[in-house]
Amino acid sequence: MTDSEPTLADVRRAIDEIDTEIVSLLARREVQVRRAATLKTDEDGVRAPARVEQVVAKVRALAAESGASPEVVERVYRAMIGAFIDLELAEHRGTTGG
Numbered sequence: 001m002t003d004s005e006p007t008l009a010d011v012r013r014a015i016d017e018i019d020t021e022i023v024s025l026l027a028r029r030e031v032q033v034r035r036a037a038t039l040k041t042d043e044d045g046v047r048a049p050a051r052v053e054q055v056v057a058k059v060r061a062l063a064a065e066s067g068a069s070p071e072v073v074e075r076v077y078r079a080m081i082g083a084f085i086d087l088e089l090a091e092h093r094g095t096t097g098g
């Protein structure tokens, strides 16, 4: 049965393994995002829309080089950064007492 097509269960196991890696990377990213929050002085700095566009442009180019869909990668990144901005705002408010 070694030549048989992968089953849905096989594919889902592979996805689960990738998710383990992604969450580990997200944990590393979160540490840096929390550090960034402590270095910002106001909420405009936390939202940093120009930086968001810079990150999105970069990951779209990386996606194209890697064979990933730039559209999917952009949507994932915009959702992820939106969640990190919320986290930074909470962190920032805690840090500054604002």
Ligand SMILES: O=C(O)C(=O)C[C@]1(C(=O)O)C=C[C@@H](O)C=C1
Binding pocket: 033, 036, 037, 046, 047, 048, 049, 051, 052, 055, 080, 081, 084, 085, 088
């Ligand atoms: O680069 C920053 O200033 C960050 O805080 C990181 C990050 C991101 O998640 O990429 C988060 C919030 C900002 O809106 C911009 C980018």
